Structures are given as C-alpha cells and as structure tokens.
Amino acid sequence: MSTALLVKIFAAPALIGLASLAGKRWGPNVAGLMGGLPLVGGPVVLALWLSQGSPYAIEVARAAPVGVWANIVYMLLVGYASARWRWYIAIPIGWAGYVTAGLALDFTGLSHSALLGLAVLPGLWLAATRCLPKPQAAPPPARLPRIELVTRMLAAATLVLSLTAAASLFGPTLTGIFTGAPVAATVIPAFTFANAGRDALLLALRGFLTGLMGFAVFFMVLGHSADALGGWAFAPALVAGLLVGLVATRLAGRAS
Numbered sequence: 001m002s003t004a005l006l007v008k009i010f011a012a013p014a015l016i017g018l019a020s021l022a023g024k025r026w027g028p029n030v031a032g033l034m035g036g037l038p039l040v041g042g043p044v045v046l047a048l049w050l051s052q053g054s055p056y057a058i059e060v061a062r063a064a065p066v067g068v069w070a071n072i073v074y075m076l077l078v079g080y081a082s083a084r085w086r087w088y089i090a091i092p093i094g095w096a097g098y099v100t101a102g103l104a105l106d107f108t109g110l111s112h113s114a115l116l117g118l119a120v121l122p123g124l125w126l127a128a129t130r131c132l133p134k135p136q137a138a139p140p141p142a143r144l145p146r147i148e149l150v151t152r153m154l155a156a157a158t159l160v161l162s163l164t165a166a167a168s169l170f171g172p173t174l175t176g177i178f179t180g181a182p183v184a185a186t187v188i189p190a191f192t193f194a195n196a197g198r199d200a201l202l203l204a205l206r207g208f209l210t211g212l213m214g215f216a217v218f219f220m221v222l223g224h225s226a227d228a229l230g231g232w233a234f235a236p237a238l239v240a241g242l243l244v245g246l247v248a249t250r251l252a253g254r255a256s
Contacts, residue, residue: 011043013153062223063176065117128209214245
C-alpha cells in the first residue's frame with residue numbers, strides 16, 4: 001500500500017476523530033476550530049505531493065486560500081438555513097452554495113489573485129463575528145457515542161478519497177479551490193445539529209470560520225515556501241496555521 005493511500009485513508013479520519021473528542025470535552029466551538037484547521041486539506045495536499053509530484057501540490061496550495069471564500073458561503077448558508085430546516089436540508093444547501101462559489105472563482109480567473117487570498121482573512125473574521133447568526137442559549141453538554149465517532153471517521157475517509165480521486169480530472173487550480181471542501185464542516189455539524197440543536201451548530205460554525213483563518217495561513221505559507229524548503233515547508237506552515245487559528249478563535253470569543 002502506497003504512502004499516499006495511507007495518508008488518504010488514515011490521516012484525515014484520525015484528525016476528525018480528535019476534533020470530535022475535543023468537542024465532547026471542550027464544546028462545539030473547539031471542535032469547529034480544529035475542524036477549520038487543515039485537518040483534511042493538509043493530508044489531501046500531502047497525498048497529492050506524494051502521488052502527483054511537488055509542482056502539482058504547490059499549485060494546489062497557492063489556489064487554496066482563495067477557495068476559502070467558498071467556505072464562507074457554505075458556513076453562512078448552513079447557519080441561516082438551519083433556522084428553518086433540519087441538517088439534511090441545511091447542509092446540502094450549503095454545499096450547493098460552496099460548489100457554485102468555487103466554480104465561479106475558477107471561471108472568472110480570481111483563483112490566481114494573491115490579493116483575494118489575503119482578503120479572505122478579514123472576510124472570515126467578519127463572517128464569524130458579524131454575519132453568522134448568534135446562538136440564543138448555551139447548548140446542552142455534548143454526547144459522543146462510540147458508533148457516532150466511528151461514523152464520523154468513515155464519512156471523512158470517504159469524502160477524502162472522493163476528493164483526491166477527482167483531482168486528476170479537476171487540474172491543480174480547481175483542486176486547490178476545492179482543497180478546503182467542507183469535509184469536517186459536513187461531518188461534525190451534521191451530527192452536532194442532529195444531536196445538540198441549532199445553538200451548538202452555530203457555535204461549531206463560528207469555530208470553523210475562525211479555524212479557517214489558520215487553514216488559509218497554512219496554505220499561504222506552504223505555497224510560497226515549498227519551492228525553497230521542499231517537503232519541509234509543511235512544518236512552518238502547520239505551526240503558522242495553528243497559531244493563527246488559536247489566536248483568531250480567542251479574539252472571536254471576546255468579540256462575540
């Protein structure tokens with residue numbers, strides 16, 4: 001079994017499992033923060049680096065920050081749709097908006113805009129602190145049955161395998177835009193909304209939005225340092241992404 005396949009099968013599901021356990025211990029906002037970080041996108045790009053080569057993976061990384069705008073569309077649509085519909089309608093509405101926004105970014109050529117990639121950071125901040133609906137009450141204590149944890153991890157593995165399989169059809173730019181596909185933001189919110197209600201969902205979505213600031217920084221650092229550092233660029237990218245995600249979440253908590 002190749003290293004790339006091992007990364008696809010085990011890395012993202014394991015990280016989704018850790019995010020789920022963190023949510024059980026510290027609440028949906030923390031689960032969202034961890035899910036917003038490159039828990040899935042990082043392993044996907046690493047798998048592409050190993051299977052498609054570094055030039056392909058670097059181009060994917062450089063397009064990824066602009067693709068986060070599609071994630072903002074997804075989070076806001078799910079947040080507002082959840083006021084009227086259950087998770088099995090709200091989340092597909094979010095996905096429809098995500099795919100539409102991603103294709104629009106590719107069609108217009110905006111995926112190559114470094115300025116638009118940088119602008120996603122204040123965009124995420126405004127979405128998390130001003131645009132997303134606010135919870136009306138504290139959610140109940142989180143429950144995480146073992147079967148639910150396993151189901152979350154299997155769902156993550158399925159989505160990651162599907163995304164990496166489609167990469168050869170998309171090309172590096174469109175793959176980069178969809179590297180941030182809301183895998184964790186589908187799995188965790190679906191279970192959170194179904195089991196703990198809308199207030200817990202909104203907390204998770206806010207965590208995702210602030211965590212995505214770390215995701216964007218991870219790919220900015222990776223995309224612009226990999227030519228010089230090679231595979232070692234993953235290390236500073238991960239450190240920078242984690243620091244930005246943690247600081248953003250703490251500041252967003254104070255602003256809410």
